Amino acid sequence: MPRRTVYTAQIEHLQILDENGVLDEQLAKDTLTDEQVVFLYEQMIACRALDEIAFKLQRSGRMHTYPQNKGQEACALGSGFALRKGVDFLVPCYRENAALFLHGMPMRNVLLHWAGDERGNQIPDGVHITPIAIPIGTQMLHATGVAWAFKMRKEDRVAITYFGDGATSEGDFHEAMNFATVFNVPLIFFCQNNQWAISVPREQQMASETVAQKGLAYGAQCIQVDGNDLFAVYKATTEARERARAGGGVTLIEAITYRLADHTTADDARRYREAEEVDSWKAKDPMIRTRKYLERKGLWDDAKQAETQERADAQVKQIVDEVLNYPAPHASEMFDHMYAELPDELRKQRDTMRTSSLGQNPSQAGLKAGEAVRA
Ligand SMILES: Cc1ncc(C[n+]2csc(CCOP(=O)(O)OP(=O)(O)O)c2C)c(N)n1
Ligand SMILES: [Mg+2]
Structure with a gap:
């Protein structure tokens, strides 16, 4: 037979909670309890409140660039909730705040980071998250290393890494996928x-019909889910977690969602997106869908909404006050956190606040030769 098929594949799409808030009971079995959905919906409200205030802070000149998460909260919450806090490891990019908060990242850190304060990237002890990654794609390689370490140390832990559709055009995605699947890391x-x-x-970003199918080439398990459906995201991530723990290695989950806001506060998406497209996705907002579900079950109403919103606003206000009044760091702090023991040259720089090149040529620092340097 000169021609034969050596490989065929298909990609499954999973949706459990539809756009009207109607649940597929069969598929939803053993996923989220009512209490858990209420909890996650409250998290959505808090995360959206933070998002709105961060936007306003930027517009009023008190925050640098900020990428809103608006519309993507079910991705972050459904996946983050499927991973074990204090055990599994999150390697994020910049649009999954709600998952970070679930795993113990203080909200304050995220605002500090976007306000340009590096102390936002000091992850508290016991919180298994790497700093927010701005270079598109690099974090997938870090996550591969983290998961490889778990495997080598025979630890029962799983890593998850977050990235966007655009990031799958980066070499880093393909290198990370290849290494992770060859080494079968969790x-x-x-x-x-x-x-x-x-x-x-997306259509100009890639010629492949789905992102999920890109993982097939590397031998990963691949699935596409409705990313605005908490249940589907949770179920797919839980299955991926259990497979990884059982030695089944890598899963690629493509969550279909929509960025309801501009790319960042430095962008104006009205210049390139049609209003009709944005409006059609506004109707699929995960918050609307989750609320509809809870209301259908008699678990939510206007009073609960108002009360939760008020609580979230107060929480966020307190965090904003804290961030705006955060004491300025001392310049010497830039030498902290990288090395357990500062190399000699850096120690000299810290103590004199001068680089060695300036040290060699004091005139560069506006100093006369021999002039004393203040630490
Ligand atoms: C290596 C690198 N190249 C380019 C950029 C500039 N940049 C920032 S965000 C972005 C698009 C990312 O799109 P996607 O991966 O879909 O993530 P999204 O912002 O949509 O969540 C680009 C090109 C960058 N930060 N890093
Ligand atoms: Mg994108």
Whole structure:
């Protein structure tokens, strides 16, 4: 037979909670309890409140660039909730705040980070999260290393890494996928396909019909889920976690969602997106869908909404006050946190606040030769 098929594949799409808030009871079995959905919905409200205030802080000149998470909260919460706090490891990019908060990252840190304060990246002890990654794609390689370490140390732990649709065009995605699958490490690649990479729509970003199918080439388990459906995201991530723990290695989850806001506060998406497209996705907002579900079950009403919103606003206000009044760091702090013991040259720099090149040529620092340097 000169021609034969050596490989065929298909990608499954999973949706459990539809756009009207109607649940597929069969598929939802053993997923989220009512109490858990209420809890996650409250988290959505808090995360959205933070998002709105961060936007306003930027517009009023008190915050640098900020990438809103608006519309993508079910991705972060469904996946983050499927991983074990204090055990599993999150390797994020920048659009999954709610997952970070679930795993113990203080909200304050995220605001500090975007206000340009590096102390936002000091992750508290016991919180298994790497700093927010701005270079697109690099974090997937870090996550591969983290998961490989778990495997080598025979630890019963799983890592998850988050990235966007655009990031799957980066070499880092392919290198990380290849290494992770060849070494069969316990890692979940979680792609938030929000349809846009800044102003580049998905169709111009890639010729493949789905992101999920990219993982097939590497031998990963691949699935596409409705990313605005808490249940589907939770179920797919839980299955991926259990598979990884059982030695089944890598899963690529493509979560279909939408960036409801601009790319960042430095962007104006009205210049490249049609209002109709945005409106159609506003109707699929995960918050609306989750609320509809809870209301249907008699677990939520206007009074609860108002009360929770008020609580979230107060919580966020307190955090904003704390961040705006955070004492300024001393310049010498830039030498902290990288080395357990500062190398000699850096210690000299810290003590004199001068680089060695300036030390060699004092005129560069506006000093006369021999002039004393203040620490
Ligand atoms: C290596 C690198 N190249 C380019 C950029 C500039 N940049 C920032 S966000 C972005 C688009 C990312 O799109 P996607 O991966 O879909 O994530 P999204 O922002 O949609 O969540 C680009 C190109 C960057 N930060 N890093
Ligand atoms: Mg994107």
